[in-house]
Amino acid sequence: METPERRDAPSVTDRYYTRWYKTDVKGKPREDHCILQHSNRICVITLAESHPILQKGRAVKSINYQISAGCSRLNNKVSGKSKRGGQFLTELAPLCRITCTDGVEYTIYSCIRGRLLEVNEDILAQPSILLEKPSTEGYIAVILPKFDESKRVTEGLLSRAEYEDVISKRATQQEPC
Secondary structure (H helix, E strand, O other): OOOOOOOOOOOHHHHHEEEEEEOOHHHOOOOOEEEEEEOOOOEEEEEOOOOHHHOOOOOEEEEEOEEEOOEEHHHOOOEOOOOEOOOEEOOOOEEEEEEEOOOOEEEEEOOOOEEEEEEOOHHHHOOHHHHHOOOOOOOOEEEEOOHHHOOOOOOOOEOHHHHHHHHHHHHHHHOOO
8 A cells, every 4th residue: 555645744843833033142143043932932942043053064062051150050940830940031141151162162042031941951961962953852941931021022033034034145245246
């Protein structure tokens, strides 16, 4: 019996999450972040496809969730239905620092306000998944915006179409005359 050809079904990420982007985070060129927003308000922070870490030839040496001497995102503990105890983050709160094998260090920021639900500890043991699957298994963190702010969480972020426009403008600016 022949099986019918399977059309390319959208991934779970494409099906259930809306992609939002923050470009040139903190004024650093091309350090773009992606925020995957689920209909239940939960936001997953990932690297945008254009981030320097994801460019060809790059390899990750280490990932550090220790933000300062007194603040480690790994110490974040949430409990209960309302996720009590999670660290509250502002838009520019650092989530982690990623060091590439060439010695360049990048700080990844939350880009949205909300309560930190979890950080991805899997990328500590296996940093390559950050490069191989940045918007799924290689995510950075999960954040829950406050209920009353959940509609405004995307203000200041770019839609997929707006992000692609920024990327195409960057490409035309780099072409030689």
